[in-house]
Amino acid sequence: MKKKIYDIIVVGSGLSSLSFIDSYLKKQKKIDVISFKKTKKSFSQINNKHILEILPPQMIGEEKQVLDYFSINKILIKKKTKFFGSLEFGGLSNYWGLQIDKNIKNDLQDFSKKTQKKILNSFKEIFKKQNLLGKINEKNQNLFERNPFINDEFLNKNKILKSDEPILAFQKKREKQKINLNLINEKKDSLTATNFFKKNLKNKRIIFHNYFVERIVKDKKNIILKCSNGSKNKSFTTKKLVLGCGTLITTKLIMDYLKIKTEIKINHHPRLFSLYFSKKKWTNKMNFQPSHFHLKLRKNPTLFTADFRPGNRLIIDAIIKFKRILSPFKPLLNFLREYFIFSNIFIHPRFSNLYIKKQKNIFIIYSKKKNQKNYFEKFGKIIFNFLKTSKKIFPLYINHFPGYGADFHYFGTFTMGISKKLHVNENCQLNKNKNIYIVDGSVLKFKSNKYPLGAIMANARRIGKEI
Numbered sequence: 001m002k003k004k005i006y007d008i009i010v011v012g013s014g015l016s017s018l019s020f021i022d023s024y025l026k027k028q029k030k031i032d033v034i035s036f037k038k039t040k041k042s043f044s045q046i047n048n049k050h051i052l053e054i055l056p057p058q059m060i061g062e063e064k065q066v067l068d069y070f071s072i073n074k075i076l077i078k079k080k081t082k083f084f085g086s087l088e089f090g091g092l093s094n095y096w097g098l099q100i101d102k103n104i105k106n107d108l109q110d111f112s113k114k115t116q117k118k119i120l121n122s123f124k125e126i127f128k129k130q131n132l133l134g135k136i137n138e139k140n141q142n143l144f145e146r147n148p149f150i151n152d153e154f155l156n157k158n159k160i161l162k163s164d165e166p167i168l169a170f171q172k173k174r175e176k177q178k179i180n181l182n183l184i185n186e187k188k189d190s191l192t193a194t195n196f197f198k199k200n201l202k203n204k205r206i207i208f209h210n211y212f213v214e215r216i217v218k219d220k221k222n223i224i225l226k227c228s229n230g231s232k233n234k235s236f237t238t239k240k241l242v243l244g245c246g247t248l249i250t251t252k253l254i255m256d257y258l259k260i261k262t263e264i265k266i267n268h269h270p271r272l273f274s275l276y277f278s279k280k281k282w283t284n285k286m287n288f289q290p291s292h293f294h295l296k297l298r299k300n301p302t303l304f305t306a307d308f309r310p311g312n313r314l315i316i317d318a319i320i321k322f323k324r325i326l327s328p329f330k331p332l333l334n335f336l337r338e339y340f341i342f343s344n345i346f347i348h349p350r351f352s353n354l355y356i357k358k359q360k361n362i363f364i365i366y367s368k369k370k371n372q373k374n375y376f377e378k379f380g381k382i383i384f385n386f387l388k389t390s391k392k393i394f395p396l397y398i399n400h401f402p403g404y405g406a407d408f409h410y411f412g413t414f415t416m417g418i419s420k421k422l423h424v425n426e427n428c429q430l431n432k433n434k435n436i437y438i439v440d441g442s443v444l445k446f447k448s449n450k451y452p453l454g455a456i457m458a459n460a461r462r463i464g465k466e467i
């Protein structure tokens with residue numbers, strides 16, 4: 001029997017792939033996607049259980065999907081290093097914190113003016129089409145009511161820090177008045193991969209193949225994807241391949257394809273968790289409230305970004321999972337949760353410390369001995385001192401560095417446009433392999449933007465129009 005040759009295959013169903021597909025299907029009639037669904041089947045486990053110690057609160061209950069993701073992709077995470085992924089429709093894009101940095105331009109400076117313009121246009125299209133909350137410019141706004149935890153007057157007077165408003169990825173029809181976040185339906189209105197699919201792609205001709213990709217090989221002008229579903233193997237031959245399986249898996253598949261034996265650095269935003277005790281309740285009805293404002297240094301705004309949210313039951317559950325000793329106090333912690341202010345401080349990728357390398361038949365992820373905690377604590381102290389002078393918190397705080405990789409922002413392994421062996425051109429085509437396109441975070445670097453998914457989606461949308 002003559003083997004079937006597909007015109008194009010996309011791998012992955014996270015928001016990078018789905019954004020690509022959404023614009024690709026404006027002109028084309030159908031597309032094939034390889035994406036594995038949640039399953040009860042057990043896979044032989046590679047022991048990565050230590051990462052579950054700090055499972056993000058949104059992912060509690062999804063431990064199997066996280067462990068399966070690493071087992072089927074044959075990846076071992078070394079002790080002390082953390083890393084997350086999820087093997088299911090939508091991947092990590094089902095759990096993200098729904099905050100986007102609107103200032104995406106700063107990280108596009110290395111690209112041609114034409115490419116910058118196209119990415120910015122796609123970003124605006126996503127903002128408008130998905131009805132996200134926030135403000136890009138006077139014309140593009142869909143405002144939400146901010147909690148007055150810190151008032152603007154106080155912020156504007158501060159000489160060290162400045163504030164910035166994120167875009168919140170809730171899909172809410174534009175209204176004249178500011179949108180009250182308490183009226184958001186988190187299940188339906190969040191821009192998760194599952195909701196994106198339901199709202200934009202449900203009636204389109206997308207053929208999903210329930211497999212995971214094990215290897216990619218070249219076959220003259222075509223690409224063969226060697227896949228499995230855990231019990232059956234299947235190969236797909238395609239003229240064009242689009243990889244959107246998240247930075248880690250895309251990088252791993254390409255390293256294997258190009259037979260790269262040396263280590264590759266994975267860029268990320270090391271993160272510090274901080275807990276403050278507010279004098280006033282931050283009342284809200286959400287299960288998981290995103291930050292309403294971000295703080296950055298005035299003089300060195302790319303060094304870190306801090307966000308703030310009130311405690312919630314999910315965060316309390318995650319803390320108790322991590323510190324069992326607190327379990328008897330759970331009812332009290334829940335009662336006081338709106339007095340707790342949680343902050344993520346995301347730090348510049350020059351502090352990245354994650355590497356991937358092939359070792360025998362598996363890939364290992366590790367971090368190197370590096371003592372950067374003093375820096376992180378210094379950044380934490382700047383934020384604490386600021387909040388203390390605002391007189392909104394009691395003068396005590398807890399800082400915790402959860403480990404390299406526990407920030408969930410992985411990117412910049414084959415940066416676009418920068419001429420190295422491992423790079424893609426501005427059309428996101430792999431060096432010397434023009435029929436392989438990469439549309440996830442692997443091809444971008446986020447020095448300035450600490451909430452990168454909006455820019456990742458915009459870039460993927462751009463490639464979907466051009467391919």
Ligand SMILES: Cc1cc2nc3c(=O)[nH]c(=O)nc-3n(C[C@H](O)[C@H](O)[C@H](O)COP(=O)(O)OP(=O)(O)OC[C@H]3O[C@@H](n4cnc5c(N)ncnc54)[C@H](O)[C@@H]3O)c2cc1C
Pocket residue numbers: 011012013014015016017034035036056057058073084085086087088089090091092093094095096097098099100211212213214244245246247249407408409410440441450451452453454456
């Ligand atoms: C708790 C949490 C909070 C976050 N908060 C934010 C935030 O506020 N702002 C922000 O910008 N970012 C945030 N992020 C990061 C953001 O979620 C990711 O950058 C984003 O989801 C990446 O999208 P993606 O489509 O590239 O990859 P993913 O969403 O990870 O999708 C990868 C896809 O590939 C599939 N896949 C994996 N392996 C294979 C294989 N071998 N074969 C076939 N398919 C495969 C997966 O099943 C999945 O469908 C957060 C992440 C987490 C976990």
